[in-house]
Amino acid sequence: MKPVIFVLTSSFFCILLTGCSTVPVTGRHELNVISSDQEMQLGLSSFDQLKASTPVSHDPAANAMVQRVASRIAHVAGKDLPNAKWEFVVFDSKEANAFCLPGGKIGVYSGILPIVQTDAGLATVIGHEVGHAVAHHGAERMTEQLGLEELAHLGSSVVSSNYQKAALTAFGVGSKVGLELPHSRKQESEADHIGLMYMARAGYDPKEAVSFWQRFAEYNKQASGSQQSSRFTSYLSGFLRTHPTDEVRIQQLQALLPKAQAEFTNKPAQ
Ligand SMILES: [Zn+2]
Structure with missing residues (x-):
């Protein structure tokens, strides 16, 4: 007989820690022992750190575009992230990144x-990143990564520097949009699904999501071809070669298009 510790399941934790929640849009049940308050604190302090360490762009066109689009996505996502203190910042960096904390x-x-x-x-992109946030993927990931001993101490409201470090990784800060790291494939697909519905509800044609991911797949191919010297990038290019992420993602989005088209109104939600 296996020791009990090895057969602890998500549902066991749900009963023990009442840490189960339901993901908006997809309805998936997830295990999450980090409270919304703790998650919010980690997000806010991570954002302050980033703003202190990364130059902010003052390009008027870039800022206007991000404000315009992000505010429409935030509007339709608002009910799924009711305590959000929305803020949209363009960072001046040649990295192809975005995130929503x-x-x-x-x-x-x-x-x-x-x-x-x-x-x-x-x-x-913004719909996808907000999808990660409303589904609490960072907290879900931290829940998966923290050991039993650490979980036992999480009942308190203490947010230690260890959690802060884990949070930056778990929230996907500093990683490339759409790659499976640090989010899992399950979380990536879920963020795609939620993002597609949000963009449609915000008045953006969801077919454009497929076009974007095709352009992004092309960019990934070129970026991984020209940066073979970096160990991290060569690892990623190998990873991408063996995992047809882009093709799978595009197929999954195409399958969801009829559902998204039904919510697409051509007008931003009021
Ligand atoms: Zn993602």
Whole structure:
């Protein structure tokens, strides 16, 4: 007989810690022992750290585009992230990155703007990142990573520097949009699904999500081809070669298009 510790399941934890919640849009039940308050604190302090360490872009066109699109996505996502203190910042960096921290702090790196090209392309990226936030993927990931001993101490409201460090990784800060690291494939698909519905509800044609991910797949191919010297990048390119992430993602989005088209009104939600 296996020791009990090895057969602890998510449902066991749900009963023990009442840490189960339901993901908006997809309805999936997830295990999450980090409270919304703790998650929000981690998100806010992570955002402050980032703003102190990364230059903010003052490009008027880039800022106007991000404010315009992010505010429409935030509007339709508002009920799923009711305590959000929305803030949209363009960081001046050639990295093709974006993120949404718990608490509604959205960061877009200027390096992704040439790939998004249009408002609908940007809505795809922001919808996806807000999807991670409303589904509490960072907290879910931290729940999966923390050991039993650490979980036992999480009942208190203490947010230690260890959690802060884990949070930056778990929230996907500093990683490239759409890659499976540090989010899992399950979380990536879920963020795509939620993002597609949000962009449609916000008045952006969901078909444009497919076009964006095709452009992004092309960018990934070129980026991994030209940066083989970096150990991390060569690991990723190998990883991408063996996992047809982009093709699977595009197929999954295409399958969801009829559902998204039904919510697409051509007008931003009021
Ligand atoms: Zn993602």
